[in-house]
Amino acid sequence: MDLTLQVWRQASRTAEGKFVTYEAKDISPDASFLEMLDVVNERLTERGEQPIHFEHDCREGICGSCGMMINGIAHGPAGGTATCQLHMRHFKHGDEIRVEPWRARAFPIIKDLMVDRSPLDMIIQAGGFISVNTGSAVEANTLLIPKAVQDRSMDAAACIQCGACVAQCPNGAAQLFTSAKVAHLGLLPQGQPERYERVVRMVEIMEEHFGSCTMYGECEAVCPKEISIDFIARMNRDYIAAKFKNRKSEANG
Amino acid sequence: MALDSKIPPGPIEKKWEYAKAHYKLVNPANKRKYDVIVVGAGLAGAAAAASMAELGYNVQCFVYHDSPRRAHSIAAQGGINAAKNYQNDGDSIYRLFYDTVKGGDYRSREANVYRLAELSVDIIDQAVAQGVPFAREYGGVLDNRSFGGVQVSRTFYARGQTGQQLLLGAFQALERQIGLGRVTMFPRHEMLDVVLVDGQAKGIVTRNLVTGAITSYAADAVVLATGGYANVFYLSTNAKASNATAIWRAYRRGAYFANPCYTQIHPTCIPQSGDFQSKLTLMSESLRNDGRIWVPKKAGDARRPDQIPEDERDYYLERKYPSYGNLAPRDIASRGAKEVCDEGKGVGASGRGVYLDFADAIKRIGRKVIEERYGNLFEMYQDITAEDPYVVPMRIYPAPHYVMGGLWVDYNLMSTIPGLYVGGEANFSDHGANRLGASALMQGLADGYFVLPVTVGDYLAGQLGKKVSADRPEFKQTQAEVEQRISKLVSAKGTRSVDSFHRELGNILWELCGMARTAEGLKKAITDIRTLRDQYWRDVRILGTNEEPNQALERAGRVADFFDLGELMCIDALHREESAGGHFRVEYQDKGEAKRNDDEFLYVGAWEFTGDNSAPSLHKEPLVYEELKLATRSYK
Numbered sequence: 001m002d003l004t005l006q007v008w009r010q011a012s013r014t015a016e017g018k019f020v021t022y023e024a025k026d027i028s029p030d031a032s033f034l035e036m037l038d039v040v041n042e043r044l045t046e047r048g049e050q051p052i053h054f055e056h057d058c059r060e061g062i063c064g065s066c067g068m069m070i071n072g073i074a075h076g077p078a079g080g081t082a083t084c085q086l087h088m089r090h091f092k093h094g095d096e097i098r099v100e101p102w103r104a105r106a107f108p109i110i111k112d113l114m115v116d117r118s119p120l121d122m123i124i125q126a127g128g129f130i131s132v133n134t135g136s137a138v139e140a141n142t143l144l145i146p147k148a149v150q151d152r153s154m155d156a157a158a159c160i161q162c163g164a165c166v167a168q169c170p171n172g173a174a175q176l177f178t179s180a181k182v183a184h185l186g187l188l189p190q191g192q193p194e195r196y197e198r199v200v201r202m203v204e205i206m207e208e209h210f211g212s213c214t215m216y217g218e219c220e221a222v223c224p225k226e227i228s229i230d231f232i233a234r235m236n237r238d239y240i241a242a243k244f245k246n247r248k249s250e251a252n253g
Numbered sequence: 254m255a256l257d258s259k260i261p262p263g264p265i266e267k268k269w270e271y272a273k274a275h276y277k278l279v280n281p282a283n284k285r286k287y288d289v290i291v292v293g294a295g296l297a298g299a300a301a302a303a304s305m306a307e308l309g310y311n312v313q314c315f316v317y318h319d320s321p322r323r324a325h326s327i328a329a330q331g332g333i334n335a336a337k338n339y340q341n342d343g344d345s346i347y348r349l350f351y352d353t354v355k356g357g358d359y360r361s362r363e364a365n366v367y368r369l370a371e372l373s374v375d376i377i378d379q380a381v382a383q384g385v386p387f388a389r390e391y392g393g394v395l396d397n398r399s400f401g402g403v404q405v406s407r408t409f410y411a412r413g414q415t416g417q418q419l420l421l422g423a424f425q426a427l428e429r430q431i432g433l434g435r436v437t438m439f440p441r442h443e444m445l446d447v448v449l450v451d452g453q454a455k456g457i458v459t460r461n462l463v464t465g466a467i468t469s470y471a472a473d474a475v476v477l478a479t480g481g482y483a484n485v486f487y488l489s490t491n492a493k494a495s496n497a498t499a500i501w502r503a504y505r506r507g508a509y510f511a512n513p514c515y516t517q518i519h520p521t522c523i524p525q526s527g528d529f530q531s532k533l534t535l536m537s538e539s540l541r542n543d544g545r546i547w548v549p550k551k552a553g554d555a556r557r558p559d560q561i562p563e564d565e566r567d568y569y570l571e572r573k574y575p576s577y578g579n580l581a582p583r584d585i586a587s588r589g590a591k592e593v594c595d596e597g598k599g600v601g602a603s604g605r606g607v608y609l610d611f612a613d614a615i616k617r618i619g620r621k622v623i624e625e626r627y628g629n630l631f632e633m634y635q636d637i638t639a640e641d642p643y644v645v646p647m648r649i650y651p652a653p654h655y656v657m658g659g660l661w662v663d664y665n666l667m668s669t670i671p672g673l674y675v676g677g678e679a680n681f682s683d684h685g686a687n688r689l690g691a692s693a694l695m696q697g698l699a700d701g702y703f704v705l706p707v708t709v710g711d712y713l714a715g716q717l718g719k720k721v722s723a724d725r726p727e728f729k730q731t732q733a734e735v736e737q738r739i740s741k742l743v744s745a746k747g748t749r750s751v752d753s754f755h756r757e758l759g760n761i762l763w764e765l766c767g768m769a770r771t772a773e774g775l776k777k778a779i780t781d782i783r784t785l786r787d788q789y790w791r792d793v794r795i796l797g798t799n800e801e802p803n804q805a806l807e808r809a810g811r812v813a814d815f816f817d818l819g820e821l822m823c824i825d826a827l828h829r830e831e832s833a834g835g836h837f838r839v840e841y842q843d844k845g846e847a848k849r850n851d852d853e854f855l856y857v858g859a860w861e862f863t864g865d866n867s868a869p870s871l872h873k874e875p876l877v878y879e880e881l882k883l884a885t886r887s888y889k
Contacts, residue, residue: 012801030639031529038531038752045750045805050796053804055319057492059532061633062417063323078636085636110463111802118440121320125432129425130384134304134702137375137382141339144393154386154411157418161322190384 001027001093005040007052008100010109017109019098029089033076034059034066036088054113061085061224064160067167068113069100074164074222082162082224102167106174106209117163119209120177127201128181130190149187156183158225165219165227171211176219178206179235180227186238196242203239256509256859256874259663260364265880266346269368272664276707277714284309287713288472288720290457292444292499294321296416296694297677298478299423300701301709306430308706310713313470314427314436315459317443317494317807322424325480325492326697329416330537330630331400332408333380333694335373340397344405346370351881353692356402356582357657357685358834358847359883360515362857362876364664365682369692372699377409379702383422387411398626400690401538402582402888408691413537413629419694423701443807445735446502447475447673448728454673455721456728458735462807465800467736469728473716474672474709477503478701481656481678483516485815485822486767487759489653490522490535496811497818500660500679508668509859509872511661511681513818514826517688517835518768519654520586523637523647524606533652534637536609537630538690541579543614543623544647546570546586548607552597558608558646569593577888584687584835584847585888587651591768592845594650601648610646651768655693657684657835658825661859661874665708666700669859672716674709676700681857686834739799742809747792751808754789758782758812758819766823771839775827779820786816821869825858828871851883 003024010017022044027036034056041051056066061082068083070076076086091097099113107115157180165176182199185191191198213232220229261272279287291302291314299321302314318324338344349370354361377395381387387409388396397406411418430436441462448456448469456471482497483489504510521536547566554561569589571578581589590607593599600606615623620643624631631642638648659681660668666682668675677697684692765778789812797803831854832838832847841848857874 028527028529030526032531032637035529035531039529042750042752045794045796048796051805053802057318057323057494058325058328059493060328060534061636062328062414063325063492065318065323081636085633087636087639089639114802117319121322121428124425124428129429130382131429132379132382132426133307134300134379134426134706135375137378140337140377140381141394143381145389146393147389147391150386150389153384154418157386157411157421158414160417161320184386185384188384188386190382 001029001088001091003027003091004096006096006098007112009052009112012111013108027088029087031088032059032084033070033086033088034084052113053111056084059084062160064162067102067162067164069103069167071098074102074168075224080224080226082160102163104163104166104172105211106166106172107163120161120163120174122209123174123178123202123206124181126205127194127198128185130185131194143189145189153184153187156180156187156227156231159227160225162224164222164224166210168218168222169211170216170218171214173213174206174210175213175232175235176223176227176229178202179231182235182238183231195238196245199235199238200242203235254669254872256661256872257663258362258874259665260362261664265363265367268364269371273707276711279710279714281309283717285311287311287716288313289474289476289709290315290470290472291476291478292457293324293478293480293679294424294427295324295326295478295480295677296420296423296697297701298324298476299420299427300698301476301478301676301705302436303423303426303430304702304706305709306435308710312430312436313439313472315439315442315444315457317441317462319440321427321438321440322420324420325495326420326694327417328492329694330413330535331539332398332410332415332691333376333419334400334407334691335377335409335695336370336407337374337377339395340406342405344407348405349373349407352403353683353689354685354881355886356689357687358849358886359685359851359878360512360833360876361683361685363878363880368704369683369696369699372703373695375703376695376698380419380422383426385411385418385422398539399542399580401541401580401586402577402689408539410539413627416694419698423698444479444499444502445810446731447506447670448731449506449670450721450725450727453671456723458728458732463802465798465803467732469723469732471721471723471728473713473720474674476674476676476705476709477660477679478676479679481659482815482818483653483656485759485819486653486762487755488525488530488533488763490519490533493532496814498811498814500675501814501818503660503668503670503673505862506670507862508670508673509661509861510658510821511857511859512658512825513822513860514766514829514836515657515686515834516653516822517583517655517657518587518651520583520590520651521609521649522652522654523634524601524603524650534633535652535654536634536647536649538583540609540627540630543626544579544609544611545613546579546607546609548593548598548600554598558600558610567593567598574888581888582687582689587768588837588845590651606648606650608646609649611642612646615643655688657681657686657688661857665711666704667708667712672712674705676705686836739806739810741790742793742813743795743799743806745790745793745795747794749792749794751793751795751805751812754785754793755808755812755815757785758816761785762819762822766826769837769839770826772827775823778823782816782820782823789813789816821860824869825860829854829858849885
């Protein structure tokens, strides 16, 4: 199939960007969206033009590197998939496709479709972990966890930190990402000792970098791992509860 | 130099204990005086960086990704082995040790494998404590499944995303240490060389992938955990950026490269569908628990799979290996697929494919259970092929997936360069000539959490007061060489893209150094690679400059190293006149089964770099089997 692409080109963070039109001819419907861009890039290289820069790595939908706005939708029209697993059979011959980088104040552009998503790591640094040093673990089966709890925790843990939720949100909020980690750890018995400190620390760093959540729900709609917006409600509940709890006095009995 | 594997004395089950009791320790107050560089943050790198920071060392961790959580460990699907014997099916540390040595076709070092089996149980405890959501039974205990090459259920899993969840455990531990200021993280930095001072590894040179800045970093020890080199084949199941540059640069500085020809071709991948294809996608081996592999008995049978009656199907693994059936080890399952496709019985448009059929399993246990076990894998398959595997059998074909070869390390995971340690897939240590499924995650985490933190300490204890600074001439010299190499690539200004060369190199290796190798083919491959490499340095086209984000330039350096490594793979494969595990020399076989030659080749082949225009020299580490008896592998 033949397609017309309008791709955002921007040489650096401070350079001025613009849409450039490219023809993508003779594309196999079995190719992934990124493989289609590979073909365009090979032709650009042949013509002596710098290839379009975009992030990608595993191309199996799990590393979270790739992501772009495709006709205004993060990761494109298929739903429940990362850009690398979006295949061209979802488009038809003659389509015009507009390709842009993630749009969010927290994610400045590095080049073309590459953006800096490091504030997401900062949220994890603030508390997205269980504090257990190597060597101090107890025998794994001394901890019994109901299957339903484990499954729910796994649903949240499936997040790939691609940033689509932020990019699609009109407010540029990172609630879905943050709440998924809060729920993954907060649902498990291992995560209980730090449950309330964790949510406060993560939410505070999140608010430093990202916009506010007003429950548009667009994040859930584009999440490649279909993470549920219910986790945001759960995070808010934990956050409010944390404000009423004084963990120190609780420890003192 | 004679290779000293430093295997501790004593009976096999006491060796690790002995080693730990005799390692030198660093006083807790002194630990903060040491700097350790860790390159890579997959399972081995992230676990090592976090664990060493927890001990009190200053750690600097370098990755070329935007975040340490992107490392390709994240894509491992099926599971992680551990000798917990939760299923009461006769498992033990000894059995895991035995299975791994046998699976590796008796080409691994006994002492290392035993330690790996011992540590496997601690890994599960550690991961659960970190909140890794492994699958559980209704009673709340951990669940297991079976994997290839073994007859017990010892594989722990988190849906089809076990690698992701284990990596997130290590990543979160690492992020915690970053937040505490004990690890300095350098994302978007690619290591381009290792720096030696008085023969010891004292730092690295990196390129900042955003600005292009070339910078030196000094430390008291360097750990490489930079993964494997299956991308030498161009099409593989590895991530696009996975590369060999870090270990190859170390090889050129004096680290020996062991068994480069031991590469693993994984039997269950989605077949290639066109020339545009950029990578191959694995379908977890765990699918072989419930899926049955077959081809039509008649060559060229073009009927739809549901129209081929039962008695006209050849379930060739079940037929040839009745006791292991579809769970035969990877090398054997892959060769089986190649054999039937070579006979013209392959399925799909290209004829390079076999069926992996779930119809019987769905009948037996129901669609819902299959969904629960493999739902995300089925979805991925459907995304890629537009076929529904609940209805039509999957089509699969072998693809390069993992490498058993890597930098030579002793029992302490130190390379032949003092102070340079190597963990995870980047080293050669534990899998012999073939790795069993669900053992890579185990090895990466054993190295990272439990081995490197103590063995690196043993080396550091002797380094007090020997700190060097990155201002020394050795750093300036290495940095100048890195800069020269980059400018050579950028100024070639040729006509062909990096990828076009990489594909061509991959084709040579796949055809001549892939699932079946011959002396004649390997000699041809070596000549072809040399010709193509000359052309590459003259005719590669890299647009733009070093001083900006430049993905073509990044790939160009990696592909340049793949040329040299590909050549060494063929040299190694040519010299090893036997078949063992994933290394199948057509001349040495017993009716399609690998035929080892223990009299002449019972050793690790470790290659030393001797210069660009001279042949590498071979050093042999004899493999001594004290515990297990050498036997012909049989899965019949």
